[in-house]
Amino acid sequence: MNESKSFDVIEEIIKKRGVTSRIFANREILHPDYVPDVLPHREGEIKKLAEILVVSAKGEKPSNVLLYGLTGTGKTVVSKYVVKKLVEKASSIGSNLGYAYVNTRKLDTPYKVLASIASSLGLRIPYTGLAISEVYRKYINALENWSGLHIVILDELDYFVKRNGDDLLYKLLRINEDLSKSRVSIIGITNNLYFVENLDPRVRSSLGEEEIFFPPYNAEQLYTILKQRAEKAFHPGVIDDSVISYCAALAARENGDARRALDLLRVAGEIAERENALVISIEHVKKALAEVEEGRVNQVIATLPLQQKLVLKVAVNLATRKGFTTTGEVYSVYLEEARRRGLEPLSQRSVSQVLSQLDMMGILIAEVRSMGRHGLTKVIKVKEEVAKLVEKALADT
Template identity: 55%
Template sequence: MSEIDDIFNAAYKPRVFKRREVLLPDYVPEFLPHRDDETKRVALTLSPALRMERPSNIFIYGLTGTGKTAVTKFVLRKLEENAKQKGIKVGYIYANVRHRETPYRILADIADYFNMRIPFTGLSTGEVFNRIVKKLTNLEGVYIIVLDEIDFLVKKYGDDLLYNLTRINEQLSKSRVSIIGITNSVKMIESLDPRVKSSLSEEEIVFSPYDAKQLQDILNQRAEEAFNERALDEEVIPLCAALAAREHGDARRALDLLRVAGEIAERENRNVVTKDDVMKARVEIERDRVGDVVKTLPLHGKLIMTSILLATAMGKDYATTGDIYDNYKKLISKLGLEEITLRRVSGILSELDMLGIISGRIISRGRYGKTRVISLAAEVNAIIQALKEDPMIADLLNEVKYDDNRKNNSL
């Protein structure tokens, strides 16, 4: 028997997992601990759909991993089941804006729900929207459109699509449409056109972070379904909960830690997951998270990350926006590209801060006033390795030397 056969046989008979999928981000359980109030508010807001009335639009916000998407999907699933039992047409369309990227693809997803054939490219966004409106004028029912991570759409493309969707009922006679916007950014609503803001935020629901005890309850519930009996050391769940509680009460982070710790134990052919597996999982997740974020940055975003590396080299804990911009201009000059403005660089730095790759704060410089400083919030070597996957950036980073025992690197 080959080594590959051994791997596949081990995968066929898992040592620690019973139902690994229970720990995946898109799994929606039948019970959501510590989210009763939020679940009831979403359900009450959507309940008019069962009378064939348009529910109020909902704007849901809170930090990553606070149960926003899970609660929304859970309630919508229940709503759809109840409507079916009563012979009422209620449906929902879920789109993760970060994954769909463009207004065109979001509208294509909506069209696909109604069995409309939309080419991958070739039509204007306005034309796709008009086709959806035409389709809805011939249908009855209440349809709820969920736009998850809606802030990515607004930052990149503005709020035109939101404006059109929140006004769509003005063109309909038989059917009704409601919007649920979900975001991690509390400030995102402030950036919207006042007309969109008033329409979208008819109902606002804020999801607060979980504390360590609540995270333990969530993990205990999932672990009972996910793992074989006695597959977890007693320290594992409290440690996962404590680590995630430090990071703004992120349940998704806690579940990822538990799942990856289990995968590490499986790969090493062990029957029990230990706290050492959790610490290894923490390093592995951080490396993968940073890599995914940095690799998907546009070119100027990568150049700004490279500029931060340059500015925080030689033992510096932080750099000013001016230092970073000076380095950025040198890199742009070397590549022969057109530079973006300092204001746009500041905007990209804010986006990187929100993604958790860097950390920005305001410090006082006495009589010279206050200034914003930037420090790296992710593991430096992971950033460098992700940047080097872009050949253009790799050429700029050939001189990078990083010591794993130090937080900073030398360029």
């Protein structure tokens, strides 16, 4: 190929694909970490959280807050939004308000969490090497020198406590006893509705002094959320309201998860772009659904410990074979399977909780049904597409 020919090839690609996207005006807007200026349908939760924190900022005894609700209901985005707004406000009137946001699933040891909290006050803490009590002491000193209210957001707290126990949480919840000039308010966030039940009562009462529940979004609410983002994310005329509605309806069917809805929209846009289309169609959304679904199932499964994978595998096998199964049935087959593999089996209660969690994560469908004089039981079903993805992901388990 001579030089001018290869240049033609590049020219051709640029012409076909465009250097700037024909679909996206600003891709960032659909990124999961993007915090929009307005959060529709969360006015109540925003107000409640702001009120609790404002009281703390006025010097009264700070309350700790627990935010809970299913995945994609806006807990993370609302907490960041409120805290950032309050910090801006405080700095404009010269009052000392600071915050630390820690995703405790990512920073998954007490050391990392505490170091990250302390570093938000400008402390430099090495990655390793100090005793945790030393890091705590440095944080206390920094707080006292600074004197203000420090809001500490501990996101995805259930993962952290499951892994590390509740020692650090307990210490942080009582930190005000060690302080005279500063105060700390903790915002704990979880999407595991059983998390609180399993906490030590002392921790529970202190963390849950105030609680805010985030209900799932319905299709109409998801529509407003998507519409607001789509207007900025795509070029004019690229997406029709009916296509946005379709995304919203699909996501509403699946737990009312706004993250899912936004993912669908973004991936549909990417598919349209790959196919060189000028507009995003329903077909693009259907293709996006398959991609997003596979990604999601694999991601959930990747985080499950072996025993939970086993429970899932058994449940999916039984449910696909017969259309549905029950907790009792899953438990007895799981028990045999665990013993056969030389594993210490989980209790029936734990297995039942694992099944409920898989339901919350949108992998299984668990419904409590009355079986007449046999009492209540959980009926477990799984959607065919999901069953296939689970089987594929668990083939080696």
